[in-house]
Every structure is written in structure tokens, then in C-alpha cells.
Amino acid sequence: MRPPVLDLADLAARIPDGALLAVAKEPNAPMALARELIRRGAKDLHLVTLPTAGVFADALIGGGCVKIVETSGVSLGEFGPAPFFAEAVKSGAVEIRDATCPAVYTGLQAGEKGIPFMPIRGIIGSDILANRPDWKVIDNPFEAGGDPIVLIPAIRPDVAVVHVSEADRFGNAWIGGRHELKTMAHAAHCTLVTAERIVDHDLREDEAKAANLITPIYVEALAEAPGGSWPLACPPDYALDPGAVRAYASAARQSARSGGGEEWLRLLTPGHAEAAE
């Protein structure tokens, strides 16, 4: 049984309102899918980011799609702060669950192993921990006494989403060297893949690629979406579009400040960015 190849709107329809949605930091952010969710008016998403996020999360927040963000940081990197994220956290429109990068990985690793939690070093004494009642501290049971250690509960996203350069019609998605994308897919109940291209041959036949695939057992459905990460990068096909991200950052800043305007969304629509310049 092969996962179906759908059009983008039908793929997005498989993300129900209120879903626990996992997405990895860029590159490979499924921006075309984000636009589809915003267009649909998706609501109450609980976003968990691996381990941080940028334009993808900021735009979904700007589009009013997000209720909870679980993240180690949301930033537009060299293009500045994430305007909708910062505003939504300050206003309380979005509930923030601050994490630290390896803790997100640890929760997903517990999720992929089907175990309830996994320990992690560090974090003790931080206000991150103080604000995460779902994280526990125990004494290392293998020591005679003391040695406190943090436990992170397993994260099992309802849906994980990713945009890749290449997928095949059997449902394999090639993720290059980003092995955390496999962890994300393994931990999630299902994964939705968008791809620059969906090829006819089985990617598992190529030994070099076979080691770096999300395999069909995890993939619920795929959609072909050329330019699906724009304005962010999708290596090796294209790099980030600095002009477009800068334009988004500026418009989003204005919109977040004034509480209105959809210029930022127009700027995120391929083919419309040029008209604004």
C-alpha cells in the first residue's frame, strides 16, 4: 500500500485544527503547505519546532493558526526577530512553552522509541525548567544518592510536515544529512511530505540515498510542490531568497505592530513578491 500523492490543498486538509504539528527549522520548511493552512484558516494548532523555527512558525502565528508554540526559539536569524511570534507571546494570543534545543530532540527520541520519557543533562536551575511543569527532575537511580537529572516526556506529534528536494511514488522522502527529520517522522503518528519532485523509481535502490530517507511506513501522503520551501532554502535545489525574507520581515513587523494588514501574506505568495518591489 502506497501513500497517495495528493494536491497541496488535500494534503493540508489532513492536518486537522488543533493538531500537535511538528516542523523542523529551515531549510526544508514546507512553506507552500503553510500558505495552504493559512488560506484554509486552520485553527488552534499546537506547534512543536525542531528545535527552533523561523518564517514558517511566524507566518502561521500571523495567520491566526496557532494556539500553542513549543520551541527553543523563533527568530528570522540575520533578518531579525520574528514579529508575529514576539507580539503573540507578549499579548498572550499564543501560549509559549519554552524549551532548549536538545530537550526537543530528547522528547522526540523518546517518542520514536515508544518509551514515556528520556533523561537529559543540564537545564536544572533555569527558568526554562521552572516554567515546564511537564518536565520532571529525579535523582539518577544508578547512583547511591543525589545527581539530579531532568526527564523530558515523549513527544508524539499528530502530524509531522517536511518539504524535501526529492521523494518517490512509493512514499520515500530523501532528507540528506538532516537525520533529525527522520527522528521527527518516526516520533509522529504520521508525516506529510511535500517535494520539489516525485520520481518514479524507488529511492531505496540507491545505497547512498537509502540511509537518508523517511520511508513509506511513516508517510501518510505526499504532494509535489516545486518551490515549496520558498522564500526559504531547499538544498541542493535553491538557497534562501534574502530579498523576499527581508520584505516579509519588514511587512510582518508593520502588521504585528499595527495589528492589521495582509501585505506580509501577499509577499509570501510566489509571483506576487516582485510586484511589491
Place this chain on the structure above:
Amino acid sequence: MSAETNPMGDVKREELLISVIDGLLDGARHVAVGALSPIPGAGALLAARRSGGRVTIIGSDLPAHRMDGGVELFDMAAQGRVDGFFLSGGQIDGQGNINLTGAGDYPRGDVRWSGAFGSAFLYFQVPRVILFREEHTRRVFVPKVDFISAPGASEPGVHRPGGARALVTGLCVMDFDRARARFTLRSVHPGVTVEEVRDNTGFDFDLPQSVPTTELPSAETLGVIRSEIAQTIANPYPEFAERVFGVVRKAA
């Protein structure tokens, strides 16, 4: 300071800071450099060139900086395979606590920053963390951070091989004593006075008997920074390399 008596000579501030960081990483076997850190990255490259260590710059496309996905850096750090790392903060206090999360009452404070990133983990694991923040003002160096993204010191019994070694700013270098959770001024940059540092620091710190001036890089070191290091740091920091060193960008 007046232009005709510029104590920096032809040395740019960025070059001085790169040279300071180089000195602090003496003997480090492996230094990792996080996002948005061109000066720390250049300093780490310079130290590695001098002492034969490794550098991993997150975000660089160069083969030597490749890692096994996003998880490996943290696993390496937890095992003690990363000797040096850099952290910063929207606020940093006198106990070495850093705040990358936001100013005011959490979570709905006055300013929300991006978030803690890996700090709450790496600050515990990496033995030689250098706190780096160019802006040296009372806005940044506060008596007490509003939110502890990562603590400067830990209770006895908490597993903590890592912590801050020093603080490098646009005005000075301070050493951090982890046992006392307290900074001591190590040197002031050329043209900067101790009073200026004190006036711009919101926390109390210790002073040595006499405060030396931060040493300028030698002509030889400057030559290396401006050629080899400038070329390498252009990936992933082309804008920095162009602005500071005039490295011409390669066509895409």
C-alpha cells in the same frame, strides 16, 4: 577618544575581539560556534590554526564543518567532545546568568526575544564557554536577569562540567570564577577606562591590583586574520567578511 591619538592604530574593533577570543581558546581541541557569531567564529578559527584544534561552525557549508544532523553537537558536548562554545544574552548578570528569552515579567513581558536555543544545555556541558556581547551597557549587563535562560552557577551535586570562562565585550574582558559566580575585570580595550566599564555595567565585579590594556594583535596575527581567516569566515558570513575585511563575494 580623538582621531589623532587613536590607541587602536589601524586595528579594527572586530580584529581586536577576534584576537582576544583566540587567546581565550588556547589549547582547546574542539570549539563549536553557534548561529549569528561571525567574530567568535573567526576567533575560533584563529585559535585552531595556532594550536591545531578543530572548529565546527554551525551553518557553514564547508565540508570540515559538517555534522551528523542537528543532534550530534549536543551529544558531543554531553560527552565532553566540545571544549569551547560561545553564548550571549539580551541580559547578562553578575552571577553569569544569561537571558535570551525576554525582558520583563515572563511570559508576557515588555520584550520577547527569540528563546533559549541550546544555552540551557550547553552552558552546563562545555568547559570553556565564552560569553560574548559587543554592546556593553547597563541595559545588557544588569544586576539580575529577568529570566534565567541558563544559570551561571549550579548547586553542589548538579552535574556540571561546563560554564563560563570569560566575558568579552566591546569595552573589556572579564574572567568568571565559577566557584564564586563572580566576574573580575581582566583588561580594558585600548582607549577604555575602568570608570567607563563601571559606569556601563549594572552589576558589581572585582578589580585586580592594576588593570592592563587588552593586547592588540601582532602584525603577523593581523595578516592572518585579514587573509586566511577572512576568507574562511565568509562562509557562512559573507556580509561580515565583506564589511570588515573587504572580501568580495563569489557569484552565486
